[in-house]
Amino acid sequence: MAALLDSDVTMAIRIFRExxxxxxxxxxxxxxxxxxxxLLHAQIYTILSRYDDAEQLYLDSSRPIEALNMRRDLLEWPxxxxxxxxxxxxxxxxxxxxYAQELELTGDHANALANYEKGVVENENNTPELQxxxxxxxxxxxxxxxxxxxxxxxxxxxxxLEGRVVKxxxxxxxxxxxxxxxxxxxxxxxxxxxxxxxxxxxxxAWAKVGELLEKVKSPKIxxxxxxxMEKEKKYKIAVQCYEKGRDYDNQxxxxxxxxxxxxEAVRVVRESRSIEGAKLVAKFFVKLGDHNSAIQFLVMSQCxxxxxxxxxxxxxxxxxxxxxxxxxxxxxxxxxxxYYNRLNDMxxxxxxxxxxxxxxxxxxxxxxxxxxxxCVALAVDCGIKSKDKAxxxxxxxxxxxxxxxxKDPSQLFRLYVGLGRTRDAANTAVVxxxxxxxxxxxxxxxxxxxxxxxxxxxxxxxxxxxxxxSLMAIHSYIIVKSLINRKEIxxxxxxxxxxxxxxxxxxxxxxxxxxxxxxxxxxxxxxxxAHKFASQxxxxxxxxxxxxxxxxxxxxxxxxxxxxxxxxENNTPCPICDFPMPDYAMSCxxxxxxxxxxxxxxxxxxxxxxxxxxxxxxxGFYSEFRKLSSINENCYMCxxxxxxxxxxxxxxxxxxxxxxxx
Numbered sequence: 001m002a003a004l005l006d007s008d009v010t011m012a013i014r015i016f017r018e019x020x021x022x023x024x025x026x027x028x029x030x031x032x033x034x035x036x037x038x039l040l041h042a043q044i045y046t047i048l049s050r051y052d053d054a055e056q057l058y059l060d061s062s063r064p065i066e067a068l069n070m071r072r073d074l075l076e077w078p079x080x081x082x083x084x085x086x087x088x089x090x091x092x093x094x095x096x097x098x099y100a101q102e103l104e105l106t107g108d109h110a111n112a113l114a115n116y117e118k119g120v121v122e123n124e125n126n127t128p129e130l131q132x133x134x135x136x137x138x139x140x141x142x143x144x145x146x147x148x149x150x151x152x153x154x155x156x157x158x159x160x161l162e163g164r165v166v167k168x169x170x171x172x173x174x175x176x177x178x179x180x181x182x183x184x185x186x187x188x189x190x191x192x193x194x195x196x197x198x199x200x201x202x203x204x205a206w207a208k209v210g211e212l213l214e215k216v217k218s219p220k221i222x223x224x225x226x227x228x229m230e231k232e233k234k235y236k237i238a239v240q241c242y243e244k245g246r247d248y249d250n251q252x253x254x255x256x257x258x259x260x261x262x263x264e265a266v267r268v269v270r271e272s273r274s275i276e277g278a279k280l281v282a283k284f285f286v287k288l289g290d291h292n293s294a295i296q297f298l299v300m301s302q303c304x305x306x307x308x309x310x311x312x313x314x315x316x317x318x319x320x321x322x323x324x325x326x327x328x329x330x331x332x333x334x335x336x337x338x339y340y341n342r343l344n345d346m347x348x349x350x351x352x353x354x355x356x357x358x359x360x361x362x363x364x365x366x367x368x369x370x371x372x373x374x375c376v377a378l379a380v381d382c383g384i385k386s387k388d389k390a391x392x393x394x395x396x397x398x399x400x401x402x403x404x405x406x407k408d409p410s411q412l413f414r415l416y417v418g419l420g421r422t423r424d425a426a427n428t429a430v431v432x433x434x435x436x437x438x439x440x441x442x443x444x445x446x447x448x449x450x451x452x453x454x455x456x457x458x459x460x461x462x463x464x465x466x467x468x469x470s471l472m473a474i475h476s477y478i479i480v481k482s483l484i485n486r487k488e489i490x491x492x493x494x495x496x497x498x499x500x501x502x503x504x505x506x507x508x509x510x511x512x513x514x515x516x517x518x519x520x521x522x523x524x525x526x527x528x529x530a531h532k533f534a535s536q537x538x539x540x541x542x543x544x545x546x547x548x549x550x551x552x553x554x555x556x557x558x559x560x561x562x563x564x565x566x567x568x569e570n571n572t573p574c575p576i577c578d579f580p581m582p583d584y585a586m587s588c589x590x591x592x593x594x595x596x597x598x599x600x601x602x603x604x605x606x607x608x609x610x611x612x613x614x615x616x617x618x619x620g621f622y623s624e625f626r627k628l629s630s631i632n633e634n635c636y637m638c639x640x641x642x643x644x645x646x647x648x649x650x651x652x653x654x655x656x657x658x659x660x661x662x
Contacts (some may be wrong), residue, residue, distance in 0.1 A: 013025055013028045024047070031043040031044070031047075031486060036062060038057045038058075038060050038061035038062075039057070039058070039061040039062065039063060039066070042055075042057035042058045042061060042066065043055045046070060046392075051070065051071075051074065053069060054067075055067045055070065055071070055079075064087060065087055065088065067083055067087075068083040068084055068087050068088060068091070072098075075098075075102070077095055077098055077102060078099070079539050080095050081096065081099065092118065093118060093119045093120065093121045093133070093137075094118040094119070094133065094535070096118035097115070097116065097133065097136060097137055097140075099113045099115045099120035099135070100114075100115035100116040100118075100119060100140055100144075100605045101136075101140070103115060104140065104143070106398065109144050109148050110144075110148055112144050113140075113141060113144035113145060113148055114142060116137045116138075116140035117137075117141060119133070119136075119137035119140075120134055120137045120138065120141075121133065127423070128186060135161065135163060135459065138157060139158075139161060139163070139165070139169070139198065140544070141154075141157060142154045142155075142157040142161065142166055143166075143170055143173060145157065146173050146174060146177075147173060148213070151174070151179060151182060154170060155170065155174075155182050155185070155186060158170040158171075158186055159186070159189055159251065161187075163188040164192070167187070167189055167190030167192070168186075168187070168190050168192055168195075168235060170186050171183045171184075171187045171190065171192070171195065174186065175199055175202075180199050180200070180203035180205075181203060181205075181365075182203055183203055184196045184199040184200050184203065184205070188212065193212050193215040193216050194216050194218040194221060196212055197209050197212045197213065197216045197218075197221045197225075198218075198221055198327035200212065200622045201221065201224055201228075206225075206228060209221075209225050209228075209573065210225075210237075212226060213241070213244075219244070219245040219246050219247070220245070221245075222242070222244040222245030222247075223241065223245035223247045223250075225241050226240075226241030226242045226250065229241060230250075230254065233651050233661050235254050235258055239251050239254050239255060239259065239429050242254070243268070247335040248272040248274040249274055249276040251268055251277075251279060252268055252269060252276075252277035252280050253277075253280055256280055256281065256284045257563075262281070262284060262285075265277070265280075265281055265284070266281060266293075269281050269297065269300065273300070275301045275302060276301070277301075278297045278298075278300035278301035279297075279298075279303065281293075282294045282297035282298040282300075282303065282481075286310075290312075291310055291314040291316050291319075294307075294310060295310055295311050295319045295320050296319065296323040296326075296327075298310065298323075299320070299323035299324060299326075300323070300329050304324075304332055307320055308320060320336075321336060321348065321352070321450075322350070324336050325351075325352075325355060328353075328355075329357050330357060331356075331378065331636050331650070333352045333355040333356040334352070334353070334356040334358065336352045337350075337351075337352035337353040337355075337356055337358070337361075337362075340352065341365070344373065345348050346365045346368060346369050347366075347372065347374055347375055347378065349362075350363075350366045350375070350378055350379075350382070351367055352367040353365070353380065354378070354382045354385060359382050359383075359385065359386035359388060359391060360386075360388075360391060362378075362379075362382050363382055363383070363386075363391060363394070366378055366379040366382065367379070367398055370398065370405060370407070371405065373408070375410050376408065377411060380395070380399075380411050380414050380418070382395075383395040383415055383418075383419075384415065384418030392415070395415065396412070397434070399411055400412070400416065407430045408449075409428055409431045409435060410432045410435070411615055412426055412428050413429055413431075413432050413448075414476065415426055417452075417455070422452070422455050422461060423456075423464075425452060425455070426456055427464065427466075429448055429451075429452040429465070429467060430449070430466050430467050430470055432445075432448060433446075433448050433449050433470055434470075434500075434505075435472070436448065437474065437505050437506060437507070438507055440506075440508040440509060442474050442478060442506070443476060443478060445470075445474055446471065446474040446475055446478055449467060449470055449471040449474065449494075450471060450637060450638070452467065452473075453468075454616065457617075465594075468594075470505070470596060472501040472586070472602075473505050474505065475500040475599065475602075475636070475637065476495045476498050476499055476602045477496075477513070478636075479495065479600070479602065479636045480495050480496055480499070482633075482636060483495065483601075484520070487526045488601075489520060489523050490524045490526075490567070491601055491602070491603075492520050492524075493520045493521045493523070493524035493526050493601075494569070494584050495584075495602045495661065496513070496516060496517040496520055496521065497517065497526070497529055497584075497600065498584060499513055499517070500513060500514060500533055500536075504520070510542065511537065511542050511545040514533045514536055514542065515537065515546060515547065515550050515554070517528050517529070517530070518533045518534045518537065518550070518553075518557065519550065520553055521533065522557070524567070526565065526567060527555060527557075527564035527565070528564050528565050528566045529566055530557055531557055531558065531560070531561070531564065534554045534555075535558055537554055537601075538554070538555070538558050569582045570583045571583070572604070572606050573606060573607065574593075574595060575595060575605050575606055575607045575610075575650045575651065575654060576588060576592065576593050576595065576651075576654060577590050577591040577593075578607075579591065581595070581604065583603045583604065584602065584603055584604070585604060586604060596619050596654075597619075598619065598620040598624065599613065599616075599618045599619070599620050599635065599636055600620045600621065600624040600625070600628060600635075600636055601624055603621070605620070606621070606650065607649075607650040609621045609623050609648070610622060610650035610653070611625050611645045611646060611647055611648055612648060613625070613637065613638060613640060613642065613645065614640065614641070614642070614643075614644035614645055615635060615638050615640025615641070616635060616637055616638035616640060618635075618637055618638075619650075619653065622645065622646075622647045622648075625642045625645035626645070628642050629642040629643050629645065
């Protein structure tokens with residue numbers, strides 16, 4: 001290798017390439033173009049690790065600074081500093097910083113401190129690079145001052161520096177030196193509250209821990225402080241600490257005794273689901289003789305056998321069953337189901353077979369007692385949970401009356417909804433609504449149809465015609481009273497005329513509806529319609545049922561005859577084809593389309609005054625939405641606030657309905 005100094009570098013490259021020394025080839029290729037002899041030889045000496053010879057040749061060459069660069073690259077900081085004094089004094093602070101960091105690692109803290117101090121430079125222009133350099137040096141000074149015993153200087157400097165890291169590093173050193181007070185101060189200034197509190201605990205500085213506690217996140221510290229407060233008999237503070245530390249067992253223990261706050265202990269157990277806490281609460285209630293509460297918490301704490309024995313002994317099986325229903329597992333539910341089955345209590349046995357996932361067994365028991373409404377309702381719940389097609393088909397046949405005893409259609413409706421069979425549910429909803437209508441429960445029927453209407457819309461399915469007509473008819477009747485209260489007599493009269501056309505839907509209130517129609521139509525100057533409905537009331541079927549207050553007036557209207565006319569109904573453009581159509585018509589004679597109606601007035605919608613309820617999104621007149629909003633009335637269909645209603649494009653709404661609901 002020494003011969004390389006007198007050889008041709010190009011030839012040397014060829015030789016090393018032949019012997020496959022890639023590293024040497026790469027190194028020689030980098031110096032191949034150097035012409036100056038001293039510089040070339042210095043590079044070769046560097047490659048040969050003869051650094052002293054290389055330094056001398058660099059110094060004798062035209063680029064003596066390379067000697068400094070070589071020592072820097074070799075991390076030989078003392079020699080680099082000596083060279084920098086004569087060649088480039090500006091580099092001394094940066095070399096000193098590097099040297100100080102090495103000395104710190106080797107444990108030479110005094111010399112590290114001296115070099116960190118040399119490393120600090122003036123930064124008049126606030127250059128980011130110099131600022132970062134100075135921060136490293138000043139942080140080093142703070143650490144080394146502490147390690148060399150000058151605690152006051154180190155702590156003061158660490159507090160003054162902006163970064164959090166230096167405060168943490170100095171605090172760690174102080175903590176290792178058992179200087180807990182100063183360490184806690186630095187941790188707190190650096191926003192390391194958990195560490196500050198932990199150090200204060202070591203120093204037995206309880207008051208300071210209490211000050212820091214709101215900012216502490218570590219559960220361990222809260223628990224430690226809680227134990228200290230408990231020893232000092234400050235139980236309320238201890239309870240708060242245990243709660244923040246999520247040590248619910250100790251929290252419950254203190255709440256029960258000595259604080260005697262069982263209600264709070266119960267709340268903690270319910271929210272935390274602490275098994276040990278539940279055992280403590282159960283024992284507390286046993287001592288009090290509150291067996292029902294004790295059973296519940298024994299089940300929560302998995303002491304099921306004890307809970308059952310206590311329930312049997314105190315005739316509290318109902319409470320035990322409720323506890324198993326809320327907190328029991330599958331095996332416990334199954335055991336209870338079999339217990340009730342042995343007692344021949346089919347409903348309770350089926351209930352817990354369902355909870356245990358034994359749906360077929362539960363359904364068989366319920367079918368045996370199909371006349372019981374609770375059993376039928378539970379069978380529907382069981383069918384929904386099972387998601388078993390064969391089982392649900394069997395249940396549907398049972399509900400439809402395969403045994404010759406049809407069940408309440410509302411249960412079939414509930415089953416279809418639970419199974420997601422919305423179209424079947426919609427058809428059933430109409431039947432159920434008719435049952436409620438027959439009973440006079442019109443609002444219940446309307447709400448049921450509205451609920452199903454919204455479910456079908458959510459799934460972008462067309463609303464069946466029967467269902468739509470039923471909803472419109474019942475809703476039109478329901479809003480009459482609101483319109484009368486608002487003095488909208490003509491609107492109310494028009495809707496009563498519509499209702500009378502569907503009066504068979506209101507079998508229990510036919511006479512009262514016809515009577516209202518006569519009175520309101522008379523007030524609205526719709527005398528022909530008033531005569532028509534008065535004549536209906538004079539039939540042999542209805543006449544005896546007319547209220548005495550209205551009988552004479554109705555008879556007078558009939559005597560005057562029906563040769564009078566109604567105020568003509570306004571025509572407004574069809575929102576689909578723009579052909580004029582009566583306000584209260586629901587289908588257009590020109591385009592033969594069904595037209596949506598306003599949920600506030602019952603009239604068909606129009607294009608130049610259109611909006612939708614912000615909640616149920618059903619259509620109506622924008623002017624009516626504003627009117628009701630101004631008097632703080634809500635949507636007549638869903639009860640939602642109307643203040644968010646805005647004008648919309650009716651044709652865009654109808655196009656979207658046409659495209660989406662196919």
